[in-house]
Amino acid sequence: MRPLPRRPLGQLEAEVLAALAGLGGSASTAELVARLDDDPAYTTVNTILHRLYEKGLVSRFRAGRHYRYELAVDESELVADRMREHLRHASDPASALNRFVRTLSSEEARQLREILDKPGERG
Amino acid sequence: MNWFTFLPLAVMLALSTVLGRVALPLHPSWSARLLAMTAAMTVLAALGTGAFVAINYAATLAPSAAAHVPEWALFGDDRPVPDTVGVAAALLTATGLAVTGRTAAGWVSELHTALAQAQAPLETDVPIAVAVPGRRGGVLLSRGMLRGFTAAELHVVFEHESSHLRHRHHRYAAAGALVAAVLPPLRPLNERLRLAMERWADEDAAEAVGDRGFVARTIAKAALAQPHTAGAVTAFADSGVVQRVEALLGTPPDRNTVTGPLLFMGNGFVTSSLTAATLQLDHALASCLLPLLALR
Numbered sequence: 001m002r003p004l005p006r007r008p009l010g011q012l013e014a015e016v017l018a019a020l021a022g023l024g025g026s027a028s029t030a031e032l033v034a035r036l037d038d039d040p041a042y043t044t045v046n047t048i049l050h051r052l053y054e055k056g057l058v059s060r061f062r063a064g065r066h067y068r069y070e071l072a073v074d075e076s077e078l079v080a081d082r083m084r085e086h087l088r089h090a091s092d093p094a095s096a097l098n099r100f101v102r103t104l105s106s107e108e109a110r111q112l113r114e115i116l117d118k119p120g121e122r123g
Numbered sequence: 124m125n126w127f128t129f130l131p132l133a134v135m136l137a138l139s140t141v142l143g144r145v146a147l148p149l150h151p152s153w154s155a156r157l158l159a160m161t162a163a164m165t166v167l168a169a170l171g172t173g174a175f176v177a178i179n180y181a182a183t184l185a186p187s188a189a190a191h192v193p194e195w196a197l198f199g200d201d202r203p204v205p206d207t208v209g210v211a212a213a214l215l216t217a218t219g220l221a222v223t224g225r226t227a228a229g230w231v232s233e234l235h236t237a238l239a240q241a242q243a244p245l246e247t248d249v250p251i252a253v254a255v256p257g258r259r260g261g262v263l264l265s266r267g268m269l270r271g272f273t274a275a276e277l278h279v280v281f282e283h284e285s286s287h288l289r290h291r292h293h294r295y296a297a298a299g300a301l302v303a304a305v306l307p308p309l310r311p312l313n314e315r316l317r318l319a320m321e322r323w324a325d326e327d328a329a330e331a332v333g334d335r336g337f338v339a340r341t342i343a344k345a346a347l348a349q350p351h352t353a354g355a356v357t358a359f360a361d362s363g364v365v366q367r368v369e370a371l372l373g374t375p376p377d378r379n380t381v382t383g384p385l386l387f388m389g390n391g392f393v394t395s396s397l398t399a400a401t402l403q404l405d406h407a408l409a410s411c412l413l414p415l416l417a418l419r
Contacts, residue, residue, distance in 0.1 A: 010260035011288040017262065018281035018331075021274045056243050057264065071277060072244075072269060096230045096296045097237060098287045098320060100252035100280055101346040102362035111365045112343050115372070 012040065016048045017057065017071070026070040028063070128198070131397040132172040135165045136309075138394070139302070143311030150376045151322035152290075153383030157390050158316040159295040162302040162309075164394035166223075169306060171401035173216030180209025195406035219305045226304045230297060237263055244269055250345045252280045254287035262288075271348065272341070279328050279341040286327035292320045318363040325367055326376065339371035 019035040020027055027035075033045050049069055052058045060067040104112065139161055147154045178196055182189035183203040198204075237255045241263040245251055250268035255261055262284045272280065287293075299313035329338045346364040370376070 010255060010257060010262075011285055013261040014254075014281050014285035014288055018278055018285060021278035021281055024274050055241070057269070071274065095233060096256075096293045096300055097233060098254045098284075098292050098296060098324070100250075100283060101342060101349060101364055103349045104346050104362050104364055108362055108365050109347060112346060112368060115365070115368055116340065116343055 012036075012044070012048055013052060016045060016052065020058065020069060020071055026061070026068040028066050028068050030066075032069075128176065129172065131400040132168050135161075135168045135394065135397050135401075136306075139165045139306075139309050139312050143309060143313075143315055146315070149383055149386065150379045151319045151326060153379050153387055155292075155295055155316060155319035155323050157387050158312060158319055159298045160387070160391055161394055162312055162316060163298040164398045165309065165312075166219075166298075166301050166305050168394075168398045168401040170216060170219050170223075171398065171403075173212045173219060175401065175403055176204065176208060176212035177216050180204040180206075180213060183209065193407075193410070195403055195410040222304050223301060226301055230300075249350060250348050252284055252345075254284040254292065256288060256291065256293040260288070267348070268345070272344070275332075275337070276341045276344065279332055279338050280345070282328035282331040283324045283338075286324040287320070289327075290323065292324070295320055314363075318366060321363060321367055322370060325371060329371060329375070335371045335375065339368045342371070343368050 015036055016032060019032050023031065023035065029042060029046050029049060032049070033040065033042055036045065049058065049060070049067075053060055053069070056072055058069045059072040060069045062068075142158060142161055147157065149157070175196070178192065179198050182192060182197055189197065234255070234257065237253060238257065238259055241255045241259075241261055245263065245265035247265045248267040248271075249265060250271055251263070251265035252268055253263040255263050262281060268277070268280065295316060299316040303310045303313035325338060325342065329335045332338055342364060346362070346368075
């Protein structure tokens with residue numbers, strides 16, 4: 001029987017994406033395995049990469065016998081109604097999902113620009 | 124029934140109110156744990172007290188049925204519960220349970236939508252990243268994020284989201300959402316808990332990336348790229364982005380390796396004892412143990 005994965009897949013997916021982003025350009029599966037904590041199996045990482053590829057989050061190209069992967073950044077057009085659906089997630093206090101940033105008020109946007117424009121903070 | 128019946132709940136409500144107003148001088152990971160525990164226990168205490176008073180009111184109305192209720196569930200002083208208190212408790216408990224059910228149903232449908240959507244990047248130019256919990260979960264991203272952010276910035280985003288997933292932040296968020304839904308005056312507690320969770324993930328990302336200023340700028344970049352909403356929509360809640368950015372630009376918080384666990388355990392002990400009291404667990408325990416002592 002196959003042992004249960006030690007981490008939930010979602011988390012490993014996020015870690016693989018983080019590793020891929022950390023490496024900059026493209027990476028092979030072996031390079032990613034080396035960058036991940038807790039030594040996940042090569043095949044596990046390959047499966048994750050395949051899933052990410054199917055989701056359209058990474059793109060791949062063949063280099064010799066193996067694929068190399070990179071973060072997918074492709075131009076695709078905007079579908080207005082799906083977008084509205086997502087913006088709803090954001091500031092709902094009853095939500096159990098954690099979003100990277102919530103929508104700012106214009107006052108907060110002003111404060112934020114002020115903080116960032118302070119000399120000495122950029123560098 | 125006497126004022127002791129409501130004492131544990133009163134203490135919990137007071138504690139929650141204070142924690143909603145005052146920022147804890149702790150590492151965000153400990154603040155989040157403490158706030159989530161308090162939120163969950165307060166909801167339980169409120170529902171427990173309400174249910175308990177309602178049961179006793181029912182016993183007042185139908186004394187014959189009361190004989191079938193275990194002794195520990197009754198006040199024991201055989202004084203009737205006044206109508207005003209009894210009806211109010213029954214109504215509030217029913218409302219609380221209904222709201223709990225509705226909120227939980229909301230999470231399930233929200234999670235389903237998010238899981239379905241997480242299968243492909245969102246087709247929008249707004250940079251969005253959401254941690255979707257569960258086995259089939261992951262990070263929900265938008266095209267705008269993939270396109271507009273450099274690899275180094277995406278690294279920050281993924282580290283932030285994977286911290287949410289690793290620490291199961293959806294459970295904390297659920298406790299906060301519940302307290303805000305069942306006890307609306309305690310919304311500030313939920314807001315503080317959410318901020319603590321984001322700060323926790325920010326600190327994890329900063330640690331992984333090794334550059335606090337860069338994490339701060341990435342958050343600011345994502346926040347400023349969000350479409351502006353009309354004032355009225357956001358009036359009720361602060362997004363917390365300004366505090367997050369300021370905190371990251373300041374000195375890193377102390378990890379509180381001793382105070383954190385101590386305060387968390389202390390808070391856990393106090394809140395769970397109070398909650399147990401509202402649920403009459405002490406009486407239940409005593410009614411189980413006393414016969415054992417008698418056998419000895």
